Amino acid sequence: MFYFLAFITGIFVIITIILNGNLSNRLGYHQTTLINFISGLLFAALLYLLFDWGNAVTFEGIPIYLYFGGAFGVVIVILSSVVVTKISAVYTTVLVFVGQLFTGILIDYLRFNTLEWGDIVGGMIIIGGVCFNLYCDQVNMKQKAEESMKPAKE
């Protein structure tokens, strides 16, 4: 069940990327991010009031760095908008994937102190599958480019 939850975050991520792409065409990346976090905060407040109101939580002993997740979110959006215009989609996809996946493996190692070989091998196979699909896209684009050039020659 948790596997499924993780899987559907992917669908939501893509929807968010498309909606934000649309919005930032009109407003620019920074204002889009601002609106995202405003509506996000409002929605989070709504959820809190609906489901968690009155729940006691202690903030003692929480390491400070745990509070920075939100800041990382902003940095990621800004970095993405910079990177997307400067390098090809292929490189973006592979590099972001590799960064995510292997940092994830590293995080699991740091938290549980065991290096799972299934993670590393599985991770490499996943990246292999991604590269295979990207390669299919490249071949497809080349074929289409060749086809569109033929009539001009005749």
Place this chain on the structure above:
Amino acid sequence: MYKGFALLNGIFIAIMIALNSMLSMETDAFVALLIIHGIGLITIGIIILFRRSKLISLKGIPFYLLLAGAIGVINVFLNNTAFIAIGAALTIGLGLYGQLIASVIIDHFGLLGMKKIPLNKKKLIGFTIMAFGILIMIMG
């Protein structure tokens, strides 16, 4: 240099997921959502003030576009829940898989205003390879 940024982006995403999830373990799921989005709002607020950019009017923008933030909240919640149960690598691997499958489906049917790009059947091989990799991650 930008390739380095792309790699760094991936690293940051993983770190962010970990920090968010660990915060929700220390507090609780809903308080964490509040803190995460509050801190994020402060961060982007500071950046915007720093740049002194003019804000553009929201007139004429379809309301649903403004709701992307709410979807982000759901995402953080789902990621946190999954991370606590199955760890970082699997959460990230499955999430990436979901992204790729969602993109080809959206492209194939031309959903959400995107151009219709029919699926190249050969990609199914790639998706099978990825699924195999995920299986190995689950079992390994």
